[in-house]
Amino acid sequence: MxxxxxxxxxxxxxxxxxxxxxxxxxxxxxxxxxxxxxxxxxxxxxxxxxxxxNAMGGEGYLEMTPTATMDMMESMMSSKVSEYSDEKKDASQSISFKSEDFEKIKKIDGVKSVYPIYLSQEDYVTSPYTDKKYEISLNGTVEGFELDMETGEMPNVSKDNTKFEVAITKKYVTLLGFKDNEDAVGKTIQFGVPSTAKCYTVAKRSDCQTVVEATITGVQADGILTIGGGARANAALLNEIHRINSIGMPAENADVAYQATAFVDPDKIDQIKEELKKMNITAMTIDDEIGTxxxxxxxxxxxxxxxxxxxxxxxxxxxxxxxxxxxxxxxxxxxxxxxxxxxxxxxxxxxxxxxxxxxxxxxxxxxxxxxxxxxxxxxxxxxxxxxxxxxxxxxxxxxxxxxxxxxxxxxxxxxxxxxxxxxxxxxxxxxxxxxxxx
Amino acid sequence: MKKASPRAASTAKKAPASFPVIEVSHLSKTYGKRTTAFKALDNINLKIFPGESVAIIGKSGSGKSTLMHLMALLDKPTSGTVKVLGINASKLKGKKLNRLRNKYFGFVFQQFFMNSNDTVLENVLLPLKIGKVSRFKRKKLALKALDIVDLENKAKNKATNLSGGQKQRVCIARAIVNNPKILFADEPTGNLDSGTGKKIIDLLFGLNQKGTTLIIVTHDEDLAALCDRQIRIVDGQVVNESKQKAGYIRRTAIKEGQKEDR
Known part of the structure; x- marks a missing residue:
C-alpha cells in the first residue's frame, strides 16, 4: 500500500x-x-x-549607580534598623561618581562607551500652538538606542550636532496643539528650564526660568518603557539644560553625576558587573530591571x-x-x-x-x-x-x-x-x- | 455466462508433465501442546496442477480449512512442506510471502469479508491497493473484474446494500482482480440459496476454464462433485482421492442451473 x-x-x-x-x-x-x-x-x-x-540600547546597555545610593534606598525602604559602623560607611563611599571613575570604567575590558548623567531639570513644555504648559520628564538618548518611532526619526545623537532636538511621545502631540504626528515633526517647542540657585532668590518661579527651544524630530510609539517618560532629547539639548540648571552654582557642585550609562559587549556583561562592583558601582541591564x-x-x-x-x-x-x-x-x-x-x-x-x-x-x-x-x-x-x-x-x-x-x-x-x-x-x-x- | 467447449478445455489442462502449482508433502499441523495437543492435519501429501479444479471435502472440524490455510500460506505447518509454484514456502519470509499472496492468490470466503461501509469498487480494488497499483490502473482493473461478475453498474454502491449473492459476486471480483494463478474458495455457496449458489458456481468454473487453478473447500458433496478431483479429509487425513468424469457432470449441472434461471 x-x-x-x-x-x-x-x-x-x-x-x-x-x-x-x-x-x-x-x-x-x-x-x-x-x-x-x-x-x-x-x-x-x-x-x-x-x-x-532594544529601544533602550539592547542587551549591552548598562545603567550604573553608586552602590551607596542603592544601599541608601534599600535602608529607606527597609523597616529594619541597621547598626552603624565606620567600615561600612568608608566602604560605601560617595553617592555620586567621581570624574576618575569614568576613566576607570572605560578601561574595563568590553566597555565601549560611558555616559555620565548630569542633573538636568525642566519645569514645563509648551508650544506656539497652545496656551497651556505641561509637566514633562525629559530623558537622554545616546548612540545605540533604537527608539520605537511611530513617525519621523530619532534625535541626531552625534557629538558634532549642536542643534537641540527631541523626540516626543504620542500623548504630547495633541496636548501641544498639533493635528497629528506628521504635523508635529519639524516644529519647534519650548522648554522652561530653571536655574536652581537663582530660584531661591526670586519671588516668582518664572523669574528664574529660561526658555529653550528645540525641534521635534519624531514621535515615539507608546510603550511600557515610555509610559511616564515624556520625551527623549539629544546630548546638545540636555547639556544646555544642565548648563542653565547650574547657573550660579559652584562648579564642584554643578558637574556631579549621580548616575551613568554605558554600552558594553553583551557577552562580557557578568565580568563587567563584577569589576564595577569592586568599584562600589551597581550596574543593571534593562533585563535585570524587568527581570521579575x-x-x-x-x-x-x-x-x-x-x-x-x-x-x-x-x-x-x-x-x-x-x-x-x-x-x-x-x-x-x-x-x-x-x-x-x-x-x-x-x-x-x-x-x-x-x-x-x-x-x-x-x-x-x-x-x-x-x-x-x-x-x-x-x-x-x-x-x-x-x-x-x-x-x-x-x-x-x-x-x-x-x-x-x-x-x-x-x-x-x-x-x-x-x-x-x-x-x-x-x-x-x-x-x-x-x-x-x- | 457462455461456456466454450468445456471438454476441450479439460483435455488441454490435463496435459501430461505439467508442473504442480501446489505440492504438499508430509504436512502436519498440531494445535496446543502436550496433553491438550490436537492434531488437525496428519501427514498430508498432495499435488495440484495448473488449471485443475480441486475440491477439499470434509465435515466441519475435519481439518479441511486448516489445509486450505496452509496451502494459501496463511498459516505455518508444524511439520512438512508446502511448495507453491515450485518455491518452498518455509523459505519465504515477510515481503516475498506477502507479494506471492498478493500477486498469485485469490480468496473467496463464505462470510464475504467485505468492508461494508466502502463502495463495491473500493472493496474490489483492495488487493491492488495493497499491491501498490496506481490509482488509475486499479480502477480500470476493478471495473473489468466487476464486469466479469456482471456487477459493473453497482460499482458506486455501498457494499452493505447488496444481496448475499451480489456480495459473493463482489468477493469473486475481488479475488480475480489481480488475475491470480490460484483461486481459493472457502464454502463459496455456504451462505447462499441454491439458485444464487449456482450462479456463483458458474462464475467459478468459468474462471477455471479460462485457466485459473480452482481450490474449493466445502462440505457440500454436490459442489465437490463438479470439480475435476475430490480430496476427502477425515480427522486430518486424506481418506480418499477420487477423479470424477468432471467435464460431463459439470456441464450437466450448469445446464440445469441455466434452465432454472429461465
Whole structure:
C-alpha cells in the first residue's frame, strides 16, 4: 500500500466513526489550544519586551549607580534598623561618581562607551500652538538606542550636532496643539528650564526660568518603557539644560553625576558587573530591571503549559482507547488485508497514521481556534478603555510558524506514541484468527 | 455466462508433465501442546496442477480449512512442506510471502469479508491497493473484474446494500482482480440459496476454464462433485482421492442451473 493510500484510508476510517473521532479530536484540541495560545502570548509578550529593551540600547546597555545610593534606598525602604559602623560607611563611599571613575570604567575590558548623567531639570513644555504648559520628564538618548518611532526619526545623537532636538511621545502631540504626528515633526517647542540657585532668590518661579527651544524630530510609539517618560532629547539639548540648571552654582557642585550609562559587549556583561562592583558601582541591564516581570511571565506560561500537558495526556489515553476499539472492530478487515498480502509494517503504519491524523486534526483545530481567540483578544485589549489602548505596537499574541509548528509536531508525536500499542496489536493479529473471528 | 467447449478445455489442462502449482508433502499441523495437543492435519501429501479444479471435502472440524490455510500460506505447518509454484514456502519470509499472496492468490470466503461501509469498487480494488497499483490502473482493473461478475453498474454502491449473492459476486471480483494463478474458495455457496449458489458456481468454473487453478473447500458433496478431483479429509487425513468424469457432470449441472434461471 502506498503512503498516500494509507493516509487517505486512515482519514476515511476516522470519518466512519464520526462521533468517536470527533470526541477524541476534541480532547486533543483542548490540550493543543491551551498550549498554542499560551505559547503565542509568551512569544508576543517576550517579543515586545525585547523590542523595548532594544529601544533602550539592547542587551549591552548598562545603567550604573553608586552602590551607596542603592544601599541608601534599600535602608529607606527597609523597616529594619541597621547598626552603624565606620567600615561600612568608608566602604560605601560617595553617592555620586567621581570624574576618575569614568576613566576607570572605560578601561574595563568590553566597555565601549560611558555616559555620565548630569542633573538636568525642566519645569514645563509648551508650544506656539497652545496656551497651556505641561509637566514633562525629559530623558537622554545616546548612540545605540533604537527608539520605537511611530513617525519621523530619532534625535541626531552625534557629538558634532549642536542643534537641540527631541523626540516626543504620542500623548504630547495633541496636548501641544498639533493635528497629528506628521504635523508635529519639524516644529519647534519650548522648554522652561530653571536655574536652581537663582530660584531661591526670586519671588516668582518664572523669574528664574529660561526658555529653550528645540525641534521635534519624531514621535515615539507608546510603550511600557515610555509610559511616564515624556520625551527623549539629544546630548546638545540636555547639556544646555544642565548648563542653565547650574547657573550660579559652584562648579564642584554643578558637574556631579549621580548616575551613568554605558554600552558594553553583551557577552562580557557578568565580568563587567563584577569589576564595577569592586568599584562600589551597581550596574543593571534593562533585563535585570524587568527581570521579575519575566520570571512572573515564565512561571505563568509554565503553569498553563502544565495544564495543557495534562489535557494532552488525557487526550493520549483517549487516542489509545479509540484505536483499541477500532482494532477490535476491524479485526476481520485486518485479517483480510493480511491475507491479501499486506505486511505487518503497513498494518502498523495504517493505525499509526490514524493516531497521527487524530493528533494532526486536533492540533490544527487548536491552532485555528487559538488564533481566532488570540487575535480577537488582542483587538479587544487595544480597544478604547482597555489597558493596551496606548500601546499600539504591543501585539499580545504572536502566531508564527516557529511558535505553532513545533507544537503541532509535538502533538502528532504524542498521538503516534499513544497509537503504538493498538497499532502493534493490529500488526500482530494472525490472519487466520482474524478471519475466524465472529 | 457462455461456456466454450468445456471438454476441450479439460483435455488441454490435463496435459501430461505439467508442473504442480501446489505440492504438499508430509504436512502436519498440531494445535496446543502436550496433553491438550490436537492434531488437525496428519501427514498430508498432495499435488495440484495448473488449471485443475480441486475440491477439499470434509465435515466441519475435519481439518479441511486448516489445509486450505496452509496451502494459501496463511498459516505455518508444524511439520512438512508446502511448495507453491515450485518455491518452498518455509523459505519465504515477510515481503516475498506477502507479494506471492498478493500477486498469485485469490480468496473467496463464505462470510464475504467485505468492508461494508466502502463502495463495491473500493472493496474490489483492495488487493491492488495493497499491491501498490496506481490509482488509475486499479480502477480500470476493478471495473473489468466487476464486469466479469456482471456487477459493473453497482460499482458506486455501498457494499452493505447488496444481496448475499451480489456480495459473493463482489468477493469473486475481488479475488480475480489481480488475475491470480490460484483461486481459493472457502464454502463459496455456504451462505447462499441454491439458485444464487449456482450462479456463483458458474462464475467459478468459468474462471477455471479460462485457466485459473480452482481450490474449493466445502462440505457440500454436490459442489465437490463438479470439480475435476475430490480430496476427502477425515480427522486430518486424506481418506480418499477420487477423479470424477468432471467435464460431463459439470456441464450437466450448469445446464440445469441455466434452465432454472429461465
Amino acid at each position: 502506498k503512503l498516500t493510500d494509507i493516509i487517505t484510508a486512515a482519514n476515511r476510517n476516522l470519518l466512519k466513526n464520526k462521533v468517536r473521532s470527533f470526541l477524541t479530536i476534541l480532547a486533543i484540541f483542548v490540550g493543543s489550544f491551551t498550549i498554542i495560545l499560551n505559547s503565542a502570548i509568551n512569544a508576543g509578550v517576550n517579543d515586545y519586551i525585547d523590542s523595548q529593551i 516581570f519575566r520570571t512572573f511571565l515564565d512561571a505563568m506560561v509554565a503553569i498553563l503549559n502544565v495544564f495543557g500537558g495534562i489535557a494532552l495526556l488525557a487526550a493520549a489515553i483517549g487516542i489509545i482507547n479509540t484505536l483499541f476499539m477500532s482494532v477490535q472492530e476491524r479485526t476481520r478487515e485486518i485479517g483480510l488485508m493480511k491475507a491479501l498480502g499486506m505486511s505487518r509494517a503497513k498494518i502498523f503504519l495504517s493505525f499509526s497514521v490514524e493516531a497521527i491524523s487524530l493528533g494532526f486534526w486536533g492540533s490544527i483545530f487548536g491552532m485555528l481556534v487559538s488564533m481566532t481567540i488570540g487575535y480577537a483578544g488582542n483587538t479587544f485589549l487595544h480597544s478604547e478603555g482597555m489597558f493596551l489602548e496606548n500601546l499600539p505596537t504591543f501585539h499580545f499574541v504572536k502566531f508564527t510558524p516557529e511558535v505553532i509548528l513545533p507544537i503541532i509536531v509535538l502533538v502528532m508525536a504524542i498521538a503516534f506514541v499513544a497509537g503504538t500499542a493498538p497499532a502493534l496489536k493490529a500488526a500482530k493479529k494472525d490472519p487466520i484468527d482474524a478471519l475466524r473471528y465472529e
